[in-house]
Amino acid sequence: MQKEQDQILGDLTSGEYKYGFYTDIEQDSIARGLSEDVIRMISAKKNEPEFMMEFRLKAYRHWLTMKMPLWAHLNIPEIDYQDKIYYSAPKQKAKLTSLDEVDPDLLETFNKLGIPLEEQKHLSGVAVDAVMDSVSVKTTFKETLAERGIIFCSFSEAVREYPDLIKKYMGSVVPYTDNYFAALNSAVFSDGSFCYIPKGVRCPMELSTYFRINAANTGQFERTLIVAEDNSYVSYMEGCTAPMRDENQLHAAIVEIVAMESAEVKYATVQNWYPGNKEGKGGVYNFVTKRGICKGDNSKISWTQVETGSAITWKYPSCILRGKNTTGEFYSVAVTNNHQQADTGTKMIHIGENSKSIIVSKGISAGVSNNSYRGLVKVLPGAQNARNFSQCDSLLLGDKCGAHTFPYIESGNQSAIIEHEATTSKIGEDQIFYCNQRGIATEDAIGLIINGYAKEVLNKLPMEFAVEAQKLLQISLEGSVG
């Protein structure tokens, strides 16, 4: 019986990755390898002002003194950083009539990914910044947003057009000294999105960035900066995919969020980088530093993530709750299947009085994967009446996968209330059979159960993406019979 079940699991744990195609487009790439010259070249290609190049070089020099972090519950093969390409941009065919026009091949690529870049075709109410490899291809609805004083553009453009804002905020939440990958990103980051919401403005549409790795052997290093001034609101969404390749692709990103007084920022991610094949060959190494600061009183930052892709995920979207009455939230569903490994969670740093945080983490493991939750709740002495509630659930499909939780609590204030709940469950064969008996096939039954399990997190996603995320969860687990 057990043997048969193992067989079924072994045979079927194989979700198809829909986004594995490659666009054959001419690339403007530099040679492999990393050095100060390479960094100067990247900076020059992007026509950056002096301060930016200085920032990069400082970060690079610092990175050289650092070592890869090894504390995560991950088995990370050695990465040869000299074997990667650090800049690659799709060459747009010449003679475009307007600056805003996009090469048809690129439009087609994003169409195939379900991200139409023509504004009239796009999901109503969502503005997109589309990034392929090292550069932003197009940002939609820029003018509509500009009418309200909202800046939404590629990071490169922001460096040129709004250097004062960039100087003020870049690295203010995640300094380049923060960690190994943050230093690397700060040295070589290619593009990303910048978003600025002025005082008192509610952003009228979802802002979103779609990241696509296309070129081979190219690292993707994007960075996103969101600044929400007093009493402003923005909901931001990030998606990503990559072609299927046998070699591993490197992705190291930074996201920084600054929320001023009474501002609210919601940041949602549906991470679907190529996870590698059934045998664990290929896939993206995803090393991401995401952090927000609730700087002003009564501000709120909410992270929601649905992590289904990548061979390795190392990611801890965090909140620094500096102001009084601030709120930090982290809602996460992380799925690992086949040979995927994920070590993900959050840090909630309570500094301000009455700061609150909520952590809801739902891990789903299948195949021979490993899925870890790692979270820190830290209450500083001044954070009178800080509150945290953490819920960490693990769901196992089959018995060859692993689920782990590493909750760390450091409380420096007696008045703090910190609660932690954790559960582990399995999808039972009897549950599947019960669904089968009602006419629901096994794949759909798993989808139903998974989506039920992850409901609390999926409900936090913007409507347009919730449905997509539900489908994605099911596809990621296709064949993983409990």
Place this chain on the structure above:
Amino acid sequence: MLVIKDLVASIEGLKILKGVSLEVKAGEVHAIMGPNGSGKSTLASILAGRDLFSVDSGSIMYNGENLLDKSPEERAKEGLFLGFQYPIEIPGVSMVNFMKTAINEMRKHRGEKPLSASEFLKKMREKKELVEIDSSLTNRSVNEGFSGGEKKKNEIFQMAMLEPKLAILDETDSGLDIDALKVVARGVNNLKSPDSATIVITHYQRLLDYIVPDFVHILYRGRIVRSGGKELAVLLEEKGYELIRQGEVNL
């Protein structure tokens, strides 16, 4: 509709069914009775397609086709319903979502369009009334935290929603009070039609006061040792399973 011939089945090498034959025609109600451990639930599980059991020999035809060739969900979609003796809890999956998925899968199989939200809710309301199930139950996750009786009622509710051709109810009456028993009976009687059939597996004859069977079978140690009309159930109730042991058995 259903023809079982010389069914021999085992689990982990242990023979449970030792040659069961049974024919159920459309429009009929059959009762299967017998002491604990006789193999009643095993028979029901095999009909529903649970792969825990292996069929060693014999055949099962359903509407002229080999039932054993079909997956559990195919059987369900072709109108076979099992009311579980021990219904399963599925945390996180709402009854509404569960039923909607099930109904629409079956409609898809029949080439029908999915029910609209309002059609579905109307149907829910109707059937809820029929089985007197509380709204608070259908708003919860499937069977999660339901009492024993609530779970049984929920099986009948699902049966009413899915309108099967062949319903097999495995001890749906066990542990129910008389009011709940009447609800179960109403559910079954309501489904009765010339082209559908029911097999009620029960321990007690009292359910058969409300659901009048056309045939009663006694399953004992993996064999149907006696079949008859509803009077067999009465006899069994009076004399108990002594009846079988005393050898007054027509084999």
